[in-house]
Amino acid sequence: xxxxxxxxxxxxxxxxxxxxxxxxxxxxxxxxxxxxxxxxxxxxxxxxxxxxxxxxxxxxxxxxxxxxxxxxxxxxxxxxxxxxxxxxxxxxxxxxxxxxxxxxxxxxxxxxxxxxxxxxxxxxxxxxxxxxxxxxxxxxxxxxxxxxxxxxxxxxxxxxxxxxxxxxxxxxxxxxxxxxxxxxxxxxxxxxxxxxxxxxxx
Numbered sequence: 001x002x003x004x005x006x007x008x009x010x011x012x013x014x015x016x017x018x019x020x021x022x023x024x025x026x027x028x029x030x031x032x033x034x035x036x037x038x039x040x041x042x043x044x045x046x047x048x049x050x051x052x053x054x055x056x057x058x059x060x061x062x063x064x065x066x067x068x069x070x071x072x073x074x075x076x077x078x079x080x081x082x083x084x085x086x087x088x089x090x091x092x093x094x095x096x097x098x099x100x101x102x103x104x105x106x107x108x109x110x111x112x113x114x115x116x117x118x119x120x121x122x123x124x125x126x127x128x129x130x131x132x133x134x135x136x137x138x139x140x141x142x143x144x145x146x147x148x149x150x151x152x153x154x155x156x157x158x159x160x161x162x163x164x165x166x167x168x169x170x171x172x173x174x175x176x177x178x179x180x181x182x183x184x185x186x187x188x189x190x191x192x193x194x195x196x197x198x199x200x201x202x
Contacts, residue, residue, distance in 0.1 A: 019098040034104040042070030094131040143171040152192030163197040
């Protein structure tokens with residue numbers, strides 16, 4: 001289930017850098033595609049995919065050991081609606097995912113890079129929002145959660161100032177779908193959540 005984005009027959013440079021046919025990796029490419037961006041150990045991804053067998057799920061993480069762990073667990077659970085890709089989150093969204101192909105993103109607890117001198121490393125910036133908008137299908141939704149409240153305030157401001165997105169009711173996973181990170185901190189740290197829908201801008 002590990003989809004290696006580099007194992008393609010090399011053609012032109014554009015083919016190497018262009019979008020990947022991610023929907024074709026699934027037995028039913030016509031179904032909804034939802035992406036767990038930074039899936040970690042896969043607790044949310046596995047539980048959510050098990051509850052939604054008619055939806056295709058792509059888990060993306062940069063660490064191979066995490067991807068291998070999720071892959072092994074998905075195979076044991078016989079979850080045929082999961083595929084995995086080891087790659088940096090920004091690069092995946094900006095370069096590897098086809099336009100208007102994603103129905104929902106789950107972006108839980110991205111690295112907040114809390115030191116002021118490191119803020120430029122944060123995932124959310126204008127270029128990432130451009131890529132998010134490009135890859136979301138019309139009406140597609142992005143769900144975001146973070147325990148770093150200054151980062152949450154920044155995210156809220158970024159989305160509020162972008163006419164391509166409209167706020168919707170924040171997604172709160174049930175207890176059995178909470179990430180390991182969330183289960184560890186739940187009750188001891190406030191968690192900021194927001195969900196936005198891609199809208200047509202006239």
